[in-house]
Amino acid sequence: MSTKKKQNRRQFLKTSAATSLGVFAAPLVVPDSALGLSGTTAPSNRIVMGAIGTGGQGTHNLRVFLNFPDVQMVAVCDVDTKHKDRARNIVQKKYDNKDCSAMHDFRELVAKKGIDAVSICTPDHWHALTSIAAANAGKDIYCEKPLANSVGEGRAICNAIEKNKQILQTGSHERSNPKCRYACELVRNGRIGKLKTIRINLPFTDRHHKQMLAMKKNPPNMPVPEGFDYDFWLGHTPKVPYTEKRCHFWWRFILSYGGGEMTDRGAHVIDIGQLGAGMDDTGPVEFEATGSRNAHLMYNTFTDYSFINRYANGMQMIGANKGPRGLKFEGTDGWIFVHIHGGKLEASQPSLLKEKIADNETHLGRSPGHQRNFIDCVKSRKAPFAKSEIGQRTATICHLNNIAMLTGRTLKWDPVKEEIIGDAQASKLLTPTMRMPWRL
Numbered sequence: 001m002s003t004k005k006k007q008n009r010r011q012f013l014k015t016s017a018a019t020s021l022g023v024f025a026a027p028l029v030v031p032d033s034a035l036g037l038s039g040t041t042a043p044s045n046r047i048v049m050g051a052i053g054t055g056g057q058g059t060h061n062l063r064v065f066l067n068f069p070d071v072q073m074v075a076v077c078d079v080d081t082k083h084k085d086r087a088r089n090i091v092q093k094k095y096d097n098k099d100c101s102a103m104h105d106f107r108e109l110v111a112k113k114g115i116d117a118v119s120i121c122t123p124d125h126w127h128a129l130t131s132i133a134a135a136n137a138g139k140d141i142y143c144e145k146p147l148a149n150s151v152g153e154g155r156a157i158c159n160a161i162e163k164n165k166q167i168l169q170t171g172s173h174e175r176s177n178p179k180c181r182y183a184c185e186l187v188r189n190g191r192i193g194k195l196k197t198i199r200i201n202l203p204f205t206d207r208h209h210k211q212m213l214a215m216k217k218n219p220p221n222m223p224v225p226e227g228f229d230y231d232f233w234l235g236h237t238p239k240v241p242y243t244e245k246r247c248h249f250w251w252r253f254i255l256s257y258g259g260g261e262m263t264d265r266g267a268h269v270i271d272i273g274q275l276g277a278g279m280d281d282t283g284p285v286e287f288e289a290t291g292s293r294n295a296h297l298m299y300n301t302f303t304d305y306s307f308i309n310r311y312a313n314g315m316q317m318i319g320a321n322k323g324p325r326g327l328k329f330e331g332t333d334g335w336i337f338v339h340i341h342g343g344k345l346e347a348s349q350p351s352l353l354k355e356k357i358a359d360n361e362t363h364l365g366r367s368p369g370h371q372r373n374f375i376d377c378v379k380s381r382k383a384p385f386a387k388s389e390i391g392q393r394t395a396t397i398c399h400l401n402n403i404a405m406l407t408g409r410t411l412k413w414d415p416v417k418e419e420i421i422g423d424a425q426a427s428k429l430l431t432p433t434m435r436m437p438w439r440l
Contacts, residue, residue, distance in 0.1 A: 041070040047378055050075035050139075051119045052106045052130050054087035055248055057144060058121030061171070062087055064371045065119060065142075066094045071375060075101040077109045080248070081227030104229055106130050110137040117378055120144065121171075123247075125237055125257045128153035129438060131168065135160040140378045142371065144171040145267040147391030149258060151399050152431025154392040155418060156440045161388045169374035169384040170391030172271045176370035179343030182357075183329070183336050184276035189361045191352055193333030198273040200319030200327050202261050204303050209261070212253050218298045219243045236434035246298060253299040255402075256432075260301025263398040265325060269340045271386070271394040273317055273327050275364070280390045283397055284309035284317060287411040289404035307401045317397070403429045 047070060051062045054076050065071050073094075076087040084102050091100040103109055110118065110133050117140040120130050128148045134141050135157075147170050148154035161168045174180050187195055204213075221241040224230045230242050237256040240246070252258035259266075274280055291305035309317040326339040334348035347353050357363060367373035367385060377384040396418070403426055404411050412421040420427045434440070 046070050046072045047375055048072045048074055048114055048116045049119060050077065050109045050115050051087060052077045052109060053120060053122035054078045054083045059087060061119050061121055061371065062090060066091065068375055074099065075109050075112060075115065077103050077106050079104050079229040079232045107133060110134045110139055115139060117141065123251045123257045124149040124263065126235055128157055128440065131157045132160040135164045135166045138164065140167040142169045142171065142374045145391065146263045146395035146398060147388065148395060150431050151396050151418060153440065154395050158388045158392050167377050167384060168388040170386040170388065172268055172386045172391065172394065173370035174268045174272055174340055175275060175385050176367050176373055177343040178366050179345055180272050180338055181364045181366060183338045183345055184272065185357050185362060185364050186336060186352065186355060187276040187329045188278055189357060191355055192329060192331030192335060195277060195315060195329060195331050197330040198277060198317045198327055199330065200269050200273060200317060201322055201325055202266055202269060202319060203323035203325055204261055204321045205323065212299050213303060215297060215299060219245055236438035238435060253301045255300050259398055259402050262302065262305065262402050263395065266398045267394055269327050270397050272338055274394055276329050277315060279311065280393060283393050283415045285312050285413050285415065286310040287400045287404045287413060289401045291405040302402065302405050305405060309397060
């Protein structure tokens with residue numbers, strides 16, 4: 001919360017108290033909660049939030065924020081009435097009152113005065129437009145990973161954050177896992193020698209993966225359910241008939257809305273690779289990737305893939321759809337494997353995982369949790385663990401691997417200009433053409 005907002009709220013309380021005493025000439029009884037006593041947080045120190053997108057992960061994030069005593073959730077937004085009403089009921093039950101606005105248009109929520117920050121958990125194709133609108137409205141943002149559904153949209157988010165001086169935390173929550181951060185400290189402080197290769201494991205073996213692979217034909221068109229604004233859900237993407245498993249959850253396997261497993265778990269696993277390599281402000285310069293998919297079905301993302309990403313310093317990130325899910329840092333003197341999710345660690349020598357990081361070595365810091373890190377940074381105005389530029393670099397790797405598979409060509413990449421070198425056809429895939437009236 002800005003210092004100005006805190007001062008305004010404190011001044012309001014002081015003015016209200018003085019007015020009451022002057023008019024009624026009687027002692028004013030102020031509840032402990034208004035002053036931050038009895039273990040409560042004073043209103044002037046609370047972060048007032050709204051939630052945009054309240055499906056499965058959105059509801060999870062909502063509950064996490066609701067459990068912070070210095071957060072006050074006052075509004076929820078979803079184009080599905082069932083999701084919206086469920087989220088409002090959760091908020092009302094938490095606070096034992098009816099003070100929670102509910103709406104289906106995110107623009108109405110970000111325009112509300114008094115809201116300091118928003119949690120955005122929409123399908124990936126909505127991350128950019130909602131985040132940019134929130135930043136332009138002066139709101140800080142917790143936005144789920146990947147940062148956006150394309151390189152161009154992600155850059156537009158970063159520009160809006162920089163222009164408006166807002167805080168954004170990308171929801172790559174493994175980055176706040178202390179085990180992951182410790183593994184990255186070991187790598188960056190030379191415990192496995194010089195880092196040569198990062199091996200990325202992205203298995204495609206979960207139950208929902210098998211369900212998707214079992215599809216032999218597109219599901220039939222269906223009537224749009226009552227209370228679901230399907231056209232708004234489609235947003236800037238092409239108009240297509242409704243069918244149930246196009247939308248909630250399953251959208252991630254349709255390129256118009258997500259990038260498949262490459263941007264789903266890839267945004268977690270590759271993100272830790274970037275952190276351990278010390279490459280948060282840059283990325284590979286060459287992308288070679290092959291994969292298979294069924295381009296004629298609704299679920300048209302890649303299900304079988306392998307890739308080699310080369311950095312300017314000679315290091316390589318090599319990935320494939322094999323398990324266990326996680327990444328292996330390989331150096332000249334050993335290796336460390338990080339399991340995603342959970343952060344379980346393995347190493348070439350067990351003693352590696354007992355190493356102490358000295359005071360004069362690189363420390364990456366810790367936090368009580370990814371959402372908590374965001375709230376703390378909203379207050380301090382310091383950069384969170386997964387600021388927008390970090391989210392952009394990680395998502396860019398995922399997107400460029402997909403583009404390399406779509407074109408069947410090795411891509412040369414300029415990480416400074418964020419441009420594909422010498423391939424006009426591939427460059428067109430960096431940013432989608434948006435259906436009117438939506439635009440970046």
